[in-house]
Amino acid sequence: MGPNKPDISITTVQTVLQQHWGCPAQEVSAVGENGNFSTVYYFTMKGSEYVILFNQAEEGGYLREQYIADLLSTQGVRYPKMIGQGTVGRYRYCISERIPGNVLADCLPEQKVNMLSDLVQSITVMNQVRLPETTTGFGAVREDGNGDFPSWLDYIQTFFAEDQTGTFWENWHDLFHTTCLERDVFNECFGRLLTFSKYNAPYRHFVHNDCHAWNILSDGRRITGIIDSNPLYGDFLIDIATIEDAIPGRDVAEAFRIHAEQIGKPIHNFEARLTGARYFKGLDGMRFYAKMGYTDAYAELRDSLLALPTEF
Missing domain, CATH: 3.90.1200.10 (Aminoglycoside phosphotransferase (APH), C-terminal lobe)
Known part of the structure; x- marks a missing residue:
């Protein structure tokens, strides 16, 4: 793990997604190289593809992410829409749509x-x-x-x-x-x-x-x-x-x-x-x-x- 990089297991991810969505996610997989400060997983839910990102974001950090996602995605920018957010232990997570590529x-x-x-x-x-x-x-x-x-x-x-x-x-x-x-x-x-x-x-x-x-x-x-x-x-x-x-x-x-x-x-x-x-x-x-x-x-x-x- 890199500096300040959350150590989040795939089992924890599956539990978080189960609690967040009320049903199990499919095809949960870790993203390889995803920065020094975040841990990222891909998953599928009800036929659509998403991303969940964990980091040590400050309080209110994901409110900012929501603001940015709304600002950009509603004005024609190819930027992922934010679906949800929450906390697990000392980490925060956000869920966004997965952009192909x-x-x-x-x-x-x-x-x-x-x-x-x-x-x-x-x-x-x-x-x-x-x-x-x-x-x-x-x-x-x-x-x-x-x-x-x-x-x-x-x-x-x-x-x-x-x-x-x-x-x-x-x-x-x-x-x-x-x-x-x-x-x-x-x-x-x-x-x-x-x-x-x-x-x-x-x-x-x-x-x-x-x-x-x-x-x-x-x-x-x-x-x-x-x-x-x-x-x-x-x-x-x-x-x-x-x-x-x-x-x-x-x-x-x-x-x-x-x-x-x-x-x-x-x-x-x-x-x-x-x-x-x-x-x-x-x-x-x-x-x-x-x-x-x-x-x-x-x-x-x-x-x-x-x-x-x-x-x-």
Whole structure:
């Protein structure tokens, strides 16, 4: 089991589903690689396919998941509808419809290339959903649909602050002493992030924030769905910066820029905003790789960040 990953047996899953639905589930099977923090099973109930996910979500976490699922699935985004939720022991679970397909990361290179246009369109639809006019704020989306912070700058300063408690990043500055994380490099890139944040700050869209090839589903011919958001309100260039390496030999970010022009929604200050997004995701990735001991991935990401522009 990975860090904070629930140890949930198939017998426990069957019991939970029996209690939740009032009848036994069929074809219960564990999903192989499903992240460091969640345990996931597929199952069939009354002829339909579903997914049950267990993790240590905070109180109200699945209210947020319900809000996101409703927000996206009702506006044409290929995102799974949430069916139910509950608790078992110290873990929480949610049940969602199962979208057919496998992760984009497992597709053949030529399949990925052929799906570039569909990928760009699918993510663009997600980023352009209408946010409820009653919601406000930037940063992490709360269960009430609001963002946690009054501005993008407030969010990133808090997200990378040293004095965090009760989060995955509590005491993360210890990584400077215990892992490959280099304080001088991190501080240099954080300073650059602050410089570029002014380009991202005016924009408030739905941001998946975990929009990589393992959270995109495909049948090998088309994109069938998007799953497992870690949602933010902010600049959607963050999702472009996350997915831009998913298609080998193609400039994915440029494909997004062209598509935006074609649909009459050109992306203003594209390069500067993309650079700011790359610093945001890159800094978080650096400290994550360091914490997990992924030294090669850390070094590659560090070098790519240091090669980015320092100003526009």
